[in-house]
Amino acid sequence: MTVVKDKDKESQNALARAFQNAIVQPLRESRAEMRKVVWPTREETIRLTVVVILLSAVMSAILFAADALFSWLLLLLQNAVATL
Structure with a gap:
């Protein structure tokens, strides 16, 4: 009995x-x-x-210019198709 209790205590x-x-x-x-x-x-x-x-400012300016250019080109394309 004590052997079992000792083993239980050891395992715990x-x-x-x-x-x-x-x-x-x-x-x-x-x-x-960290040291x-x-x-x-x-x-x-x-x-x-x-x-x-x-x-970040330079990249945002470049992306703004690209977006404005593509928006303008899309508007031109839409106007060209609408006049047909």
Whole structure:
């Protein structure tokens, strides 16, 4: 009877350790990886943010011009077909 209880306790302890490792181990690994990260300086962050904003503005202007051109061409095509 005590052998069975001891085995049950051992299996419960093993299960508890496995469950704890399943939760704690990824957190420890994440913390270790975060310590390896090289964070950008404030100046780098500002500079890269400005680059992203400028590129977004340029791309939106290009897309607007393309959309306006295709809208104009479609309007010309519709008028040409309507006059037939």
